[in-house]
Amino acid sequence: MIQQNNIKEFEQFFNEYYIPAVRYCATMVKDMDDAEDIVQQVFIGLWNKREVIKIHTSARAYLYKTVYNAGLDFLKHEKVKAIHQRETITNNQEGLYSDSTITNELRQKIEKEISELPEQCGKIFKMCKIENLKYREVASELNISEKTVEKQMGKALKLLRESLREYLPLFLILLNCLR
Numbered sequence: 001m002i003q004q005n006n007i008k009e010f011e012q013f014f015n016e017y018y019i020p021a022v023r024y025c026a027t028m029v030k031d032m033d034d035a036e037d038i039v040q041q042v043f044i045g046l047w048n049k050r051e052v053i054k055i056h057t058s059a060r061a062y063l064y065k066t067v068y069n070a071g072l073d074f075l076k077h078e079k080v081k082a083i084h085q086r087e088t089i090t091n092n093q094e095g096l097y098s099d100s101t102i103t104n105e106l107r108q109k110i111e112k113e114i115s116e117l118p119e120q121c122g123k124i125f126k127m128c129k130i131e132n133l134k135y136r137e138v139a140s141e142l143n144i145s146e147k148t149v150e151k152q153m154g155k156a157l158k159l160l161r162e163s164l165r166e167y168l169p170l171f172l173i174l175l176n177c178l179r
Helices: 007-029 032-048 059-097 100-115 119-130 135-142 146-163 165-177
Strands: none
Touching: 007 032, 007 059, 032 059, 100 119, 100 146, 119 135, 119 146, 135 146, 146 165
């Protein structure tokens, strides 16, 4: 079916297996949006390579094996990105801390401003930016809606931008280093 140029059969195959394949992939990558992207790319790849693909099992088994491999590739890529990001932050921290007087002063100013945020606002800000939790995780932990978390983060960032206006470029860099 995939190896033939029958677009109707391929469309039927897509309609039958797209959602189950996304669910399967989501169990691997732990994010529905990423899973959808991966499965879409798999189907595009299957269509583009339909004339050279050699399927020795069922088309369904071939699809799931391809989704599995694409999911693994995605996870490996995410791991490499995370390592690179940590190295970049570490290098940035080393560069920032080379002028320790300015850095310590700025860091103290930022920490002071964060501590002066309204209680709920400050708690949510710390959970999102320092503990690196997602909005839905914060909402679940505090038993509030994601919309409340979003609004409180907006409020926190606005207050911090206003109070740290003169330090804004350095604040943005250090904000990543607080994690």
